[in-house]
Amino acid sequence: MAETERARLRLAVVGHTNTGKTSLLRTLTRDADFGVVRDSPGTTRHVQGARLLVEGQPAVELFDTPGMEDGMALLDYLDQLAQHAGTRLDGPERIRRFLDTPESQRRFEQEARVLRQLLDCDAGLYVVDARDPVLAKHRDELAILAACGRPLLPVLNFVRSPQQRCAAWREALARLGLHASVEFDSVAPALDGEAQLYDKLALLLDGYSGLLRTLKDDIATQRERRRHDALLLIAELLVDAAAWHLATAVDEESLRNATAALRDKLRRREGRCVKALLKLYRFRTADFPQHALPLEGERWGMDLFHxxxxxxxxxxxxxxxxxxxxxxxxxxxxxxxxxxxxxxxxxxxxxxxxxxxxxxxxxxxxxxxxxxxLGADDAVLRLLGLRQLDLLAALERRGHAAQEGIELPRDAGAMWLDAAGGAAAAALRKGRLPEEITLARSQPQWSTLSDDYENTPERRRAIAALARHLGDVPS
Known part of the structure; x- marks a missing residue:
């Protein structure tokens, strides 16, 4: 990148205690382990940093700061300092005078850390819990932060909550001269949430508009790449499941044992796909409590003369x-x-x-x-595909600040249908199975579950074609 090390955009994430500042950074960095998130005030006590990369190079530095706890008292103290100064001071000078006082190391230690970091950054993201009512303490905090002379972009967090007060917050922010704000739910962000945030920042930071545009484009590219790779994982699961056959005698005990073995193998194979999807989207296995696939159908026949x-x-x-x-x-x-x-x-x-x-x-x-x-019944293959597509839709909607486990709808395929329009999901529910699945039934060597597994070019082409069918993945 053309920018020097120091020219990298530096953003301070600021706000009142317990508004979701660390949660915002977790989602922006896709790091569920960044910082500490608890439903209690003052969890973050020190400044922590993270970097956003573009093509392996640092583009943006984000700094998580402690929550401001006593803005009203600090504003009174700043007024007292200004009165004793004997001269009119601008905002940044008032803040620097405060940072030189003993009180910045004692009573207002948390606020001082926030202000030092904001002065050292190019702009600030003021995180608001949109569920909170607008109070005098918030107005005083904003007045203090504005005195640092850095652009501030209010970020309305938790906007998907039924208790959100976005309209009241936008009105209050406008009265303080902050007419640009952005809604970004760190738990369940919109697919274009990051793009909206960086677009708003570019309006405030014209000198960094090119960098922010590059970052936004890179995020979109990475999102498409993740979906492409996810659909390939799902397609390979379906090919593995459709192609795998288990030889068995036809007596009752042999059938019972073979059926149990088939179900166990398919459950394990689905579990590997789930883990791979979670890893691809940088979530933990614990984020999706495992539910056994309710296998109820097996399919007789070898498709031998296909x-x-x-x-x-x-x-x-x-x-x-x-x-x-x-x-x-x-x-x-x-x-x-x-x-x-x-x-x-x-x-x-x-x-x-x-x-x-x-x-x-x-x-x-x-x-x-x-x-x-013995092989998997059509209904099992449909369920396998629909469950994975639903999981993919859930992962795309999930922020890395989310604490609750992922839950899929009982109506398999409903989440993917809602998220992507889902012609493929509709076909998996009721229509003919994709041609690639039908073909895989006659190719047992295509299944990684088979002792005779072969990763042939034909298998790879079938998986790629099935992935495109599932999600319109470009060639």
Whole structure:
């Protein structure tokens, strides 16, 4: 970046105690572990800093300051100092005179830390708990902060609360000459909340407008990249689940054991996807209490004769299949109840495999020996996809200051439908499953759950295509 180290934009985050200053920094930095957040005043006692990076270079420095606790008494003290000065002082000089007094180390120690930091910064973000009524102490705090001679941008926090008083706060701020403010809920920020904040800052700080525009564009790029990567994670989960099959005998005990194994594997695979999504969005596993996927359906059948399944291992209508049909006459003796036509087709497939690969032949031999393959039912795949899309929508809406656990709606897919318009979610609910999922059913080697897993180019293309289908991810 062209700016020097000192030219980096420095912002002091200031305000009354317990208004969400640390919460704001957690969300802006996407760091849920920054500082200490408690529902009690005076949690932050010292100045703490954080940096926002653009292309690996520091762009903005943010400083979390202690809450101002006794602004009314401090304003009276500043007036007394001005009277004893014997000359008219401007705002910044009044503040500096105060910082040189013993009281700045005693009674007003917290306020002094705030004012020193603001004087050392280019501007301040004055954080307001929009649920609080406008009181005289707030007006006095703003008068003191304004005396520092730095631009102030009021940030109305917790605006999604039913108890918010945004209109009253905007009116009070305007009466104090602060006509520019921004709403930013640190617990549940709007998707464009950061962009609005930096746009408002650019109006106050013309010299940094280019830097703030670059930061805003970088944030938008990172957001799109996170969504792109998240949809790839979800698409891979669905391909893994659709492609995985478990061979089992057809007696009751074998079926029961295979069903339990199938459900356990899919739950574990979903859990890995959940953890990866949380990590991608820089949240903790504890933010989303694990709920077991209510698997209630398994799917019989191998999708063995899907044309693409045969094609992928070199079986085409032609000489190879004809030779396979000849072998089918021998295999027919071991079909254990399969029809003659099905046995002949199985033999044709195996004959073709002898010319190319043996993966499908192993599955066929298992079938003619009385085994079947168990896989996830369509309803399970739909639920897997809808749950992950809902989680993605929740993560995109969640601020890193949030303390409550993530809860998904009972109506699977509802959150994603509301957030993204969700044509894909609507299709997952009721329509035909995406073609890539249907294809994956016939490609058991595509599943990371399989001992024969292969990350083929075809698998990667299918995952990318499914991700685009789920969220219109650009190629």
């Amino acid at each position: 044309p693409q399944a045969l094609k992928s291992v070199g079986v085409h209508v032609g000489k190879g299949v004809a030779a396979g049909a000849m072998a089918g006459a021998t295999i027919d003796a071991f079909t254990a109840g399969m029809s003659l036509g099905a046995a002949a087709l199985a033999g044709a497939a195996i004959g073709g495999l002898w010319q190319g690969a043996d993966r499908l032949g192993k599955r066929l031999l298992g079938r003619v020996r009385g085994y079947r393959e």
